[in-house]
Amino acid sequence: MTQADPQAVDDVKGVAGNHRNHGDDAGAVRARIWALLEQVCDPEIPVISLPDLGVVRDVRHGDAGWEVVITPTYSGCPAMTQMADDIVAAMNAAGLSVQVRTQLAPAWCTDWMSAAGRRKLREYGIAPPVARVGAVGAGEGAGASPLSASERVLRFLPRATTPDRVPCPRCGAQETVQVAQFGSTACKAQYRCLACREPFDYFKPL
Numbered sequence: 001m002t003q004a005d006p007q008a009v010d011d012v013k014g015v016a017g018n019h020r021n022h023g024d025d026a027g028a029v030r031a032r033i034w035a036l037l038e039q040v041c042d043p044e045i046p047v048i049s050l051p052d053l054g055v056v057r058d059v060r061h062g063d064a065g066w067e068v069v070i071t072p073t074y075s076g077c078p079a080m081t082q083m084a085d086d087i088v089a090a091m092n093a094a095g096l097s098v099q100v101r102t103q104l105a106p107a108w109c110t111d112w113m114s115a116a117g118r119r120k121l122r123e124y125g126i127a128p129p130v131a132r133v134g135a136v137g138a139g140e141g142a143g144a145s146p147l148s149a150s151e152r153v154l155r156f157l158p159r160a161t162t163p164d165r166v167p168c169p170r171c172g173a174q175e176t177v178q179v180a181q182f183g184s185t186a187c188k189a190q191y192r193c194l195a196c197r198e199p200f201d202y203f204k205p206l
């Protein structure tokens, strides 16, 4: 095996529809695309990369050249067009040509956010989504109606639900209250910490 040859990578650069079958080169280009994606951030949260956000599904070489497959955080998210533009711009700046494909199913959920992404959110002052394990239909008292199929479908929509506890991203206190269902963007709610008194955005679980 030879070391990855920069010249060989150059051969593939920016050539859409290049069908030469250079397995090693393709692997190097794919790794490069992933590395570049790490530098493309959520337009609404400039500290979290698209891979950390969990929206990048795949990097592949198809009939039309290199493709980056992304899944919207929620349908109609205005940031998605910006994300696609930012991906293309980042690749073009590095001499690579990619097409951005959108994959709607399975739907993105906040569980796809990486641990690093959650940490960066918190450091940025946004409370990361709290896992809603068992939040629907589990552990509720007698009289709770059985979970219907339509209720299960509703879980995929950005419901205005309040989780049990949203720790303050600044001081870590558990005593916080929601003051508005929508924060700086539709996917966030506005909270206030009762301990340090600071308001903060909460990235709502989905």
Ligand SMILES: [Zn+2]
Pocket (backbone or CB within 6 Å): 168, 169, 170, 171, 172, 173, 193, 194, 195, 196, 197, 198
């Ligand atoms: Zn606080």
